[in-house]
Amino acid sequence: MQMSRIFLTYAVSVPVFFFIDMIWLGVIAKGFYRNALEPLLTPNVNWIAAIMFYLLFLVGVLIFALLPGMAKRSLVYTIEMAALFGFIAYATYDLTNLATLRDWPLTLSIVDMIWGSFLSASTATMTYLIMSRI
Numbered sequence: 001m002q003m004s005r006i007f008l009t010y011a012v013s014v015p016v017f018f019f020i021d022m023i024w025l026g027v028i029a030k031g032f033y034r035n036a037l038e039p040l041l042t043p044n045v046n047w048i049a050a051i052m053f054y055l056l057f058l059v060g061v062l063i064f065a066l067l068p069g070m071a072k073r074s075l076v077y078t079i080e081m082a083a084l085f086g087f088i089a090y091a092t093y094d095l096t097n098l099a100t101l102r103d104w105p106l107t108l109s110i111v112d113m114i115w116g117s118f119l120s121a122s123t124a125t126m127t128y129l130i131m132s133r134i
Helices: 003-028 030-040 047-072 075-100 106-131
Strands: none
Touching: 003 030, 003 047, 003 106, 030 106, 047 075, 047 106, 075 106
16 A cells, blocks of 8 residues: 555544544543543543544554455454554553552443544544445
């Protein structure tokens, strides 16, 4: 695959990912995270760190799901690998917190790992479908 196509795929995935995650964080699960993490939350989000996570996470989705799935011309493979990548990435964070932080909510970890799988799979699906038409 040409580098320009790889960069375009990545560029398409960025707004897709942000749109989906902002609906989740800003609307659907806003109260859930606030209630679960209230004592730990900072009043000022470190946007540089947040954006770096998003951009790096999407590199993983691209490398482990989108590019191989597009090469195989398989949306199913893309979805499966993206969901697995999202689950593992979010599980790394959530299970580490569950193991090391006092009173880290088990429910939060479970919901967040499911969300990571869904977010990654839905981002990869939408990006794959958009790129298949370009």
